[in-house]
Amino acid sequence: MTNIITGAIDSGKTTRLIAKFRHLSGGGEKTAGFVSVKNLNGYDLVDLMTPYEPATPFIRKKPLPDGWEEALEFYCFSFSREGLERARTILEKAANDNASAFFIDEIGMLEIEGRGFDTILRRALASFQNVWLTCREDWLDRTIEKYGLQDATVFSTASSCSSEKLLRR
Numbered sequence: 001m002t003n004i005i006t007g008a009i010d011s012g013k014t015t016r017l018i019a020k021f022r023h024l025s026g027g028g029e030k031t032a033g034f035v036s037v038k039n040l041n042g043y044d045l046v047d048l049m050t051p052y053e054p055a056t057p058f059i060r061k062k063p064l065p066d067g068w069e070e071a072l073e074f075y076c077f078s079f080s081r082e083g084l085e086r087a088r089t090i091l092e093k094a095a096n097d098n099a100s101a102f103f104i105d106e107i108g109m110l111e112i113e114g115r116g117f118d119t120i121l122r123r124a125l126a127s128f129q130n131v132w133l134t135c136r137e138d139w140l141d142r143t144i145e146k147y148g149l150q151d152a153t154v155f156s157t158a159s160s161c162s163s164e165k166l167l168r169r
Helices: 011-024 081-096 117-127 139-146
Strands: 002-007 031-039 042-047 057-062 071-073 076-080 101-107 130-136 151-156 163-168
Touching: 002 011, 002 139, 011 031, 011 130, 031 081, 042 081, 057 081, 071 081, 076 081, 081 117, 101 117, 117 130, 117 139, 130 139, 130 151
Parallel strands: 002 130, 002 151, 031 101, 101 130
Antiparallel strands: 031 042, 042 057, 057 076, 071 076, 151 163
């Protein structure tokens, strides 16, 4: 089953994804995944299984820090090779540990173009019973179409309810 948390920029998609991760892992389900957390320098990749370990520098605007190894560029953003490798490592470990749920933050234009987390998402969809991901509203329809997610359950951060509002597509 695929679950998508969607909303506008800074609408709480990542926060809700983390809450769902904690709920499922606290209930005994074997879970794994990663989120991209905003900081003063850009975004860092955080392994949800080890959130207190140092985060991996992931997305930065130019000028780039010394020693930065760019994997790809998207507009004014640079994505680190280290961040993408860390995401792949988290996925491989989860697959080897037979996790039942995997979490990815976030899917967008890069993935629609076949870059970024594209191969990670494809592998997750093929490997795990449950996949949870975040996706901006702007990219939702294209993401569903590209990855064949017409049966996905979609939650919106735009809900005025205290819990996510389920959207039937």
